Amino acid sequence: MDSAIMVESLPIFGTCSLCLVEGVVKSMLIKQITENKTESYTDMLLKCFSIDMAALDLDDTKRLICHMCIKQLESCLEFKEQVEVSLKTLEETIQFKILNDLIIKKELDEYRPRTRQKTRKKTLSTSKKKVSYSTKRQADLSDTEKMLQSGLFPFKINKNQIYSCAICPEKSAILDDIKTHIMEHNISNISLAFKKMLSSNLQTFYKSCQKLRCKICKTEIPDYDTLKRHITSCVNSSSRWNNLPFKLEKDQLDCPICKKTFLNFVSLNTHMNVHYPNHICDSCGKAFASKARLRGHMRTHEIGDFPCRYCDAVFDRVTKRENHVSKEHKSGIRYACKRCNISLTSFYARQKHLAEVHNEELKRYKCKACTQSYITPGHLSSHVRRDHLNERNHKCSKCDLAFYTRNSLKMHMIKHDGERIHACNICNKSYQRKKTLREHMRIHTNDKRFVCPVCGRAFTQKCTLKGHLKVHDRKVDLVDERIPQPLHSI
Incomplete structure (x- = not known):
């Protein structure tokens, strides 16, 4: 099955690395075409100000630039090139003038009388330094x-x-x-x-x-x-x-090594750690393509007291504090509705709000392998990897099953070593999951929500309905066997 992905373009929202203003941004790593030259904004920054973004201690995925900084950077680069051309032209003009003066002076000296060519001893003594400098310069040339x-x-x-x-x-x-x-x-x-x-x-x-x-x-x-x-x-x-080598195209991003397709540059950039395991974490063994990525990962292993700078909450890991700040304190600023200024918790929540409250028709990310479409690239990426690529990276250590998400594996592990901590207060039956207990409570409330489409009987459990439907399948088979087969003439 063809698992290629077609993505409709959406603006990237983030914080500009050069002015720290939040809004619509571009990646500084993607090549841009300027005056028949293909170069990235990091190349332009290095050429204009001698600032090497790769050498800075920054997260690789946060090299972003806003539209205002792009205009200023392009203007600075254009002015720098103009100055270099002007100074080079001026320098060559002056050198040509000096060379022309020397030729004229030499021609005049050849016609002067010998008496005028004699110089004083004082002049010779003061010019020794100039002669030595000239000799050294000639040696260098x-x-x-x-x-x-x-x-x-x-x-x-x-x-x-x-x-x-x-x-x-x-x-x-x-x-x-x-x-x-x-x-x-x-x-x-x-x-x-x-x-x-x-x-x-x-x-x-x-x-x-x-x-x-x-x-x-x-x-x-x-x-x-x-x-x-x-x-x-x-x-x-x-x-x-x-x-790292990247293959950047208009509609999708492909890994140039394994040809795997990604919806955004961040996912592709993170994936490259698989092919370039240059730096390995001593704590967990994960490999990364650069030291900056390894340093960012090492923060996940730090344990201590990390207080939130916005409220009184304290966390035992830095990553938990950053997730808390992003969700509780900055999500409203980043995901605000442009029509009613309501703060939403995520990009998905804002898109859903625009569709349901303001009836806004949203751009959708379409899957080329089936008819499904999604309003966020993350949901489409999960759909493709889970349903089409059958990605199951989280394997159970006690059986042969594997799962797409870590949470699904966690729920599965309850079957192997989970305790029955959820007990019914009516019949005292206990279950490993709270969800299973809620389904059991329908028996006591007589909540028969699952109705058979054939005979109309209702059941409290979905699994009971599935078992009942098999009865209708057997009846159909028996009826088919009793129907006399037609005689065929020879």
């Missing part, structure tokens, strides 16, 4: 030329394995392209970029005489071929990139 001839050049390696120019914002996933681009810069700028490589955290190599030296293993890199092999072996093996 000579080293730079030799390094460029051997294929070595200044560049940066970002966490997403993207190479960038050490002089301007140019980026590429191919090292050869960056090498070709660097050669277009002025040799003085390239020499200065070589000097800055030692102090930059984004540069894995630094200049050592006329070679590059790896910051990780201290190996000297003499030429371009050695550089490429070293990046493949040493740099890639020593660096832990936190980026």
Whole structure:
């Protein structure tokens, strides 16, 4: 059966990571197309302000950005690129002017009399520092030329394995392209970029005489071929990139490894822990793709006294306190009706309120495998995994049964080791579940709510009605056997 899912788009409500304002937001991790370039808002933030969201101690699923911050970020990035182009043009103009003045001065010196070319001793003594500086600069430029001839050049390696120019914002996933681009810069700028490589955290190599030296293993890199092999072996093996591969499409999100389908990016992002178990919890053995996720999970094991900052309630775990705050103190703010300003406890409650009270026609999440549709992506996701994918991750340790939810398993375990704590106050019969006791009480109140559609008899228990219906099935079979079969002519 085809279990693919078709989801109609709904706005995402959350808190913007940049201005902390709650409202309609977007994920900062999803690629955006701007001026024929595909980049995420995290890339734009890194390029504009040198802020690396992946390096911050934040929950991976809370990197969100609102519409107002998107406009400001795009405006800042556009202004930054404008400034860089202007300064580069201005620098090249000045350098051209200086070079032109030197040529003119040299031509004039060739026509001057020899007497005027003599300089005073005082002038020579004061110019020693300038001569030594000029000599050192010439040596640096000579080293730079030799390094460029051997294929070595200044560049940066970002966490997403993207190479960038050490002089301007140019980026590429191919090292050869960056090498070709660097050669277009002025040799003085390239020499200065070589000097800055030692102090930059984004540069894995630094200049050592006329070679590059790896910051990780201290190996000297003499030429371009050695550089490429070293990046493949040493740099890639020593660096832990936190980026995960995602396949983002318009209607649905698929895992690129196991092809499993998800309704939202949060679920897909959490699922990637299965394929990238880089960090394991020592307490329970669960694995996570990044240290940030493991740190967030470790909070579930903390035990102590955690008071609520809004009321006098105290909880023994941090997660219980956060659930309490989200449900009791912040749910009304987040899930408020736009028409009557009533605070609702959840997204589902607000959608149900809009449909029942205001007769609003809601967008529904449709299942492509059957005719069912739901008003929340969570309900559709549960339907697909439970009914179509037959997902049963919670297995009983005492029998072969498995269940979709942890609560269903908990109710099932009562059959194995549960006590009969729910007793009837009329006949003293006891049951393991309170629900079973309520069904038993119908016997004493003569509540016969289950009516046979064939003969009209009523029963107090649904299971009794099911047993009674089998009687009608047997009668039909007996009648069919008594009907004489027609004779067929040969």
